[in-house]
Amino acid sequence: MKGFVSGREMELITEIADHESAHVTAVTALIKQLGGTPVAKPTIKYPDATFSDKMGFLKAASTFEEVGVTAYHGQVGLIKSGDVLGAAASIAGVESRHAAVLATLIGGNAFPAPVEKQRTKDEVLAIVKPYLS
Amino acid sequence: MNRRDLIKGQATDVSPQLALGALNNRWALAQAGDFGSDLDVLNYALTLEYLEAAFYAQGNKAVQLAGDEAKYLKQIQTDEESHVATLTATIKKLGGTPVEAPKVNFGAAFADRKSFLTASHTFENVGVGAYLGAAGFVKDKTILQAAAGIFGVEARHAAVVGNLLGLPVKGGVFMGNTENPKTKSAVLAAVAPFLVKSPTIPGGAPEMGAGGTAANDNTAIVMTATGAALVAGAAGAVVARRRMAGRDEETDG
Numbered sequence: 001m002k003g004f005v006s007g008r009e010m011e012l013i014t015e016i017a018d019h020e021s022a023h024v025t026a027v028t029a030l031i032k033q034l035g036g037t038p039v040a041k042p043t044i045k046y047p048d049a050t051f052s053d054k055m056g057f058l059k060a061a062s063t064f065e066e067v068g069v070t071a072y073h074g075q076v077g078l079i080k081s082g083d084v085l086g087a088a089a090s091i092a093g094v095e096s097r098h099a100a101v102l103a104t105l106i107g108g109n110a111f112p113a114p115v116e117k118q119r120t121k122d123e124v125l126a127i128v129k130p131y132l133s
Numbered sequence: 134m135n136r137r138d139l140i141k142g143q144a145t146d147v148s149p150q151l152a153l154g155a156l157n158n159r160w161a162l163a164q165a166g167d168f169g170s171d172l173d174v175l176n177y178a179l180t181l182e183y184l185e186a187a188f189y190a191q192g193n194k195a196v197q198l199a200g201d202e203a204k205y206l207k208q209i210q211t212d213e214e215s216h217v218a219t220l221t222a223t224i225k226k227l228g229g230t231p232v233e234a235p236k237v238n239f240g241a242a243f244a245d246r247k248s249f250l251t252a253s254h255t256f257e258n259v260g261v262g263a264y265l266g267a268a269g270f271v272k273d274k275t276i277l278q279a280a281a282g283i284f285g286v287e288a289r290h291a292a293v294v295g296n297l298l299g300l301p302v303k304g305g306v307f308m309g310n311t312e313n314p315k316t317k318s319a320v321l322a323a324v325a326p327f328l329v330k331s332p333t334i335p336g337g338a339p340e341m342g343a344g345g346t347a348a349n350d351n352t353a354i355v356m357t358a359t360g361a362a363l364v365a366g367a368a369g370a371v372v373a374r375r376r377m378a379g380r381d382e383e384t385d386g
Contacts, residue, residue, distance in 0.1 A: 011302045022310035069285060076281050077274045086314075089268060089281055093261055093288040093312035100289035101296055101306060104201075110293050111208045114215035115282035 004054040009105060013061070016098045023091050030087055045133040058106045065099035066112075067127050068092075070119035092116075167317040168270040172229040177317065178280065179220040181263055183234040184324055185256050186213040188242070192253070195243035202246075202297055206253070209290050216283050223279065236329040250298050257291035258308065259323045260284075262315030288312060 005013055031038045049056040072092035079085045096116060103110040119127075168174045189210030198206055224231045242252040264284035271277045295306040315323075 008302075012296075012306065015302045015307055019307065019310040026311070073278070073282055073285065076278045082269055085277075086265075086269060087311075089265060089284065090311035090314075092281070093265065093285055094307065094310060096285035096288040097292035097307055100293050104205075104293055104296065110205065111212055111286065111289055114212040114286060115219065115279065116285035118278075118282075 005057065009054075009058075012101055012105070016061070016065075016101075019094055019098070023094075026087065026091070030084065034081075034084075043133050044131055046131060055106065058102060062099065062102040062106055062108060063127075065095055065102055067119070067124055068095040069099050070117050071121075071124040073116045074118040074120050074124065076118075168267065171271055171273050171276050172224060172227055174267045174270050174280070175220055175224050175227070175229070175276065176232045177267060178264065178283070179217065179224065180232055180235055181260055181320070181324065182213055182216040182220055182283075183232075184237060184327060185260065186210070186217050187234065187237050188239055188252070188256060188327075189213055191239060192243050192249045196246060196249040198246060198249075205293055205297065206249075209253070209257075209294075212286055212290070216286075219279060219283070223276065237327050238329045239327055242327075247298070250294055254291060254294045254298060254300070254305075255323070257287050257294060259315065259320055260287040261291055261308075261312055263317075263320040265312050266314035266316055266320070268314075284312075 028038045046060065050060045051057055069092065072088055072095060075088065076085070079088060100110040102108070103112075168177065189206065193203075193206055193210055221231045239252065242248050261284060264280055264287065268277065268280060268284070271280060291308075292306050298305070300306060
């Protein structure tokens with residue numbers, strides 16, 4: 001993304017990237033703490049257009065963030081542990097911030113609904129499938 | 134490193150274990166005794182949403198904004214009015230009595246664009262913290278789902294307004310890599326300057342939480358009362374129930 005994202009946009013994107021790394025660390029640690037085995041990092045393949053220009057990159061980012069938001073909200077009713085729910089909620093809120101800010105950068109809708117929408121696990125996986133090889 | 138640093142998300146070199154401890158502590162931040170029931174939490178949330186809805190209804194009339202900025206603030210107003218309708222309908226559905234709109238005075242907040250957006254940024258971040266801080270008290274999963282859904286949208290508002298203001302990316306647009314809960318007392322302290330003491334309750338501040346009614350407050354700000362009546366109407370209630378049931382898949386505006 002270097003070269004076509006700069007200035008304020010680059011600052012925003014860099015901070016979002018840092019957040020996602022922190023989320024990977026926190027969720028991995030949480031899974032281990034609960035006695036589980038974290039899944040292996042998937043092999044990811046981004047469509048060619050993803051990194052060819054600014055708009056392609058920001059639109060892909062927006063898609064991921066919006067899907068992420070609905071994925072978290074889709075699991076609220078299934079989480080039993082209050083601690084896990086608290087951790088997930090505190091991450092979900094940040095994903096909402098990312099989604100809204102990215103929408104403003106691509107001329108999208110920052111506030112698509114008054115209440116965050118939900119997607120089931122199957123619905124989420126169907127959307128991200130093209131990126132998993 | 135102290136816990137405050139962790140909570141503010143300023144520490145970037147924390148171990149996963151430590152980070153997780155912070156997450157868990159955060160959840161425990163809500164204090165026992167703050168809320169006696171789900172209805173208490175809902176009325177607490179409704180009070181905050183009334184405050185926000187009134188804030189934007191007044192601010193959007195008083196302050197001239199342009200272009201996208203005007204559009205965003207108008208959208209936020211609509212969202213807050215929808216939250217009032219959703220919470221009111223939910224409380225009634227549970228057999229509870231929704232609190233009345235608090236009497237508000239936003240003072241110099243509408244002096245200009247910057248003061249309006251700055252107050253908005255404060256309200257939205259307080260709202261985010263309030264929902265996260267209270268969520269641990271909610272027992273009913275359906276209510277939790279709705280509260281989480283509202284919480285996420287408040288986070289969207291906070292980030293966009295922070296960005297419109299050109300605030301620092303760290304600590305202005307984003308408040309760390311996780312959201313921070315606020316206790317009820319911290320939330321009430323933050324909004325207290327905007328609440329008008331009711332003249333009918335000598336020496337008493339409007340009751341905010343636990344089934345409070347801001348008794349006899351018939352002079353509750355007209356715009357708020359009107360807005361609430363509009364959005365709490367039949368259509369609003371239907372939308373609210375559909376959203377509560379998680380069946381709302383259409384794309385709004």
